[in-house]
Amino acid sequence: MNVVSEEGILNLGRQVLIEEADEVRALADRLGEPFVKAVKLLLSCKGRVVVSGIGKSGHIARKIAATLASTGTPAFFVHAAEAAHGDLGMITKEDVVIAISYSGTSSELLAIIPTVIREGAPVISITGSDDNTLAREANVNLNIHVTREACPLNLAPTSSTTATLAMGDALAIACLDAKGFGPEDFARSHPGGALGRRLLIHVSDLMRQGDQMPVVLENASVMDAVKEITKKRIGMTAIVDSDNKVKGIFTEGDLRRLIEKVGDIRSVPIAEVMTANPTTVAPSALAAEAAKILTSTLRNQLLVVDEADHLIGALHVHDLMTAKVI
Structure with a gap:
């Protein structure tokens, strides 16, 4: 040196x-x-x-x-x-x-x-x-x-x-x-001059629930997952067991890579190709924390689970943008 x-x-x-x-x-x-x-x-x-x-x-x-x-x-x-x-x-x-x-x-x-x-x-x-x-x-x-x-x-x-x-x-x-x-617009997204908005919104305020939440059972086929992805329109679906516990996630990107690899996907079980043990977030977490997770993992979706890993919601990066969290 x-x-x-x-x-x-x-x-x-x-x-x-x-x-x-x-x-x-x-x-x-x-x-x-x-x-x-x-x-x-x-x-x-x-x-x-x-x-x-x-x-x-x-x-x-x-x-x-x-x-x-x-x-x-x-x-x-x-x-x-x-x-x-x-x-x-x-x-x-x-x-x-x-x-x-x-x-x-x-x-x-x-x-x-x-x-x-x-x-x-x-x-x-x-x-x-x-x-x-x-x-x-x-x-x-x-x-x-x-x-x-x-x-x-x-x-x-x-x-x-x-x-x-x-x-x-x-x-x-x-x-x-x-x-x-102007200043009023800036204040709405940065209350108090300290980005307060990001400190007030929680995942539970933004997550998609009920019929808006894409989900299939772990014994489903890839085609079942594709139909759910298409229907719910957030680029992915969660995979759960019969007790509604999260087992995996399957995204549009996964689908494209799978087609490139195997071609005919009609008979492929979703459990064999899903991403197991996906990154999740709690409903009580700050939306800003969810944004940080998405950024660090280069993903656009997060599954929201309770303390027992039961699926209770889904979050897309667009939801965070709409709320002006990012």
């Missing part, structure tokens, strides 16, 4: 901050018609804004989605790799997709963009140039090119991720202003 002086550490830290600030300042100078077009697309969105990326861009995408959602533009993050295995079904023609890849060549994103386009959802790309595959496929491309990364090796995404994050903030605040999102 190289011996570095305290002065050297401070100088390098200052250099990183200065270089990243310079890149963001240069980005502001280049802002033009594509930015206006992107904001208009977001303002005309009748569904939700879906932000997607992979790797470091995925982390930035998640934050941009959170910023949009908290400033009056309903949005959520979809992991690009998970989208190709079922989560793509969450995107509709009423949505707008923000696809982030500095190179514009991320295979995981490019694999889902044709399906998004066929669905009819407009695509806003955020890339490092105007001449790349993703930019050419998008309705509008926001070019966040940086001259170099703040990393001394010019390798680690630093200036580029900062520029992407700043662009996301610019989009969110432009939409906030255009919608007239």
Whole structure:
């Protein structure tokens, strides 16, 4: 390990901050018609804004989605790799997709963009140039090119991720202003200035119950599960025993992977292909806690159980969004 002086550490830290600030300042100078077009697309969105990326861009995408959602533009993050295995079904023609890849060549994103386009959802790309595959496929491309990364090796995404994050903030605040999102709106979703709303809502307030809850018995077939998933429309079904205790979960993503693997699924028992011992949450838990579980497990649904593991409800990420928990 190289011996570095305290002065050297401070100088390098200052250099990183200065270089990243310079890149963001240069980005502001280049802002033009594509930015206006992107904001208009977001303002005309009748569904939700879906932000997607992979790797470091995925982390930035998640934050941009959170910023949009908290400033009056309903949005959520979809992991690009998970989208190709079922989560793509969450995107509709009423949505707008923000696809982030500095190179514009991320295979995981490019694999889902044709399906998004066929669905009819407009695509806003955020890339490092105007001449790349993703930019050419998008309705509008926001070019966040940086001259170099703040990393001394010019390798680690630093200036580029900062520029992407700043662009996301610019989009969110432009939409906030255009919608007239004011202090009263902010107070409703952040009571007391401390995100109080997230501390007041419990899972029991939002969970789906009764006829809205997808469930099949453990002796059911995959086809029975498919019918239940289709009927209840939250992308999954719970599997329970005769005592209503949770034994597993089966999602649309599981179904797609199963079809790829075995082809004819009509005779397959659900007990053989379900995800056993799924992650669950108690009805008394805070909705914010449920949101954290969904984020950490990269899932969109949670089963709600009592102390004896009896199924009493189901929760979808959309339920949390509707309640403005995320």
